[in-house]
Amino acid sequence: MGGRRSDERWYRAFWDSGLLLPSVTTIIGSVSAKGGIPYWHGTEAARYAVERHDEIADLIAQGEEKRAIALIAGAPRRITAEASELGKLFHRVADAKIRNRNLPLTEDEAEAVAPFEATLDRFIEEMQPTYRWTEATLYNRRLLYAGTGDCGLELGVSLPVVMRRRLVHTFPPGELLIGDYKSGNAVYDETGAQLTGYASCSHMSLRDATNTIVEMPRVAGGVVIHIRPDGYRAHGVLITPEMRAGWEYARRWFEVQREVVSGSVGLGVRAGGFRVDDFTSIDIRVRNALALRGVSTLADLEAFGPEKLLAIKHAGPATVGTAREILAIEGREWPLGPDETTETTQERGAA
Incomplete structure (x- = not known):
């Protein structure tokens, strides 16, 4: 869902x-085209920037660019919120x-x-x-x-x-x-x-x-x-x-x-098989660490093994589980450790 x-x-x-x-x-909000809403948002943001140009310029001069951008970008949302509150009242x-x-x-x-x-x-x-x-x-x-x-x-x-x-x-x-x-x-x-x-x-x-x-x-x-x-x-x-x-x-x-x-658009692929960095379900910090260790393809990941993966900072048992699912896409697998179970073995035990 x-x-x-x-x-x-x-x-x-x-x-x-x-x-x-x-x-x-x-x-209606989900299925309707947005129509002129993006234009209105842009206009109100620009209007706020022009009307408050001195305030915005001061913030930029003080190195507060992010705050200035947030104020400008948030202008349409604040207008909408005020109108919504009045409408509810x-x-x-x-x-x-x-x-x-x-x-x-x-x-x-x-x-x-x-x-x-x-x-x-x-x-x-x-x-x-x-x-x-x-x-x-x-x-x-x-x-x-x-x-x-x-x-x-x-x-x-x-x-x-x-x-x-x-x-x-x-x-x-x-x-x-x-x-x-x-x-x-x-x-x-x-x-x-x-x-x-x-x-x-x-x-x-x-x-x-x-x-x-x-x-x-x-x-x-x-x-x-x-x-x-x-x-x-x-x-x-x-x-x-x-x-x-x-x-x-x-x-x-x-x-x-x-x-x-x-669920209608598949994962983007390249010739030569999937790459580890194709799968955003693995923490980007873990993916970067794997890349530094020369782990690029799923064959590399299979050879790398779960023990080495667990040794990487920010990786844990859930990461190993995700990696197993990814390896299975190409018919690859890691042997289960003594304390590990799969859904299949759990189902058998429950039966």
Whole structure:
């Protein structure tokens, strides 16, 4: 299985506490093209360097080049983190408002979120939503994923969907929609995939005292509720059979990426057989020490022997085990020592 990134989110399946399900956003982050993100990262890093050029120049003059580089390179990450924290705060405020609950905030939090909350109030007044749920955990038992849906709602007014200057659909008042709040600068196409993932779920947790699980009601479509200090926009989202089929492919491709792709490209080879330095599973310090001792090919390694390998600093029993596996690729082997066993002999003993 592929390793998990720090930005991934997983949910525990309600029907099997030992089963972890990837979130909708984790799937999208894994399978989606990065688009303009690298350009944005470069632009923000450059902007930071220009705006703080005196500070950066001072650090370089003091021999602190690594620190200067870290500050410049980390600028996009800091911007993203700040926006993420504000987004999380707004979601908490929206959830509390819909549930008619008081949410204690610090003075700084209240000041930061106030313009967004005022816009949310305007959205509620003008679009007249009736909320059916808020911040619910959604599950798909067939495709094995989950996510947190911001809300399910029925608007009191119609919601036209315009694509490329053409009216393609209108959601009438009272139709159940899956809603997602966005408080960033823009709404991106990936949001359509996100809402399709939520809408395709089979079950949901009501977040009541007992976390009751019920079947997910069928939604007519989605709505992205874009909240900014200067106003709101409600973006209708069509959840078509093609979008649902595409989402299912995305879920399966996510699994292929984690379980199959990493094992699909073989080790690079050269004429004349494998070399010890082809195998990064051996500590580079050990590989360098072997090279200094004239051990290059696997034939050299076989002749070198496990005793001499263990005498090298940073090598240990695990290194010997790894070396045995590597030697076996070419049908080579080291005799077992009196205290050594293989998996095969261990299995025989257990039998």
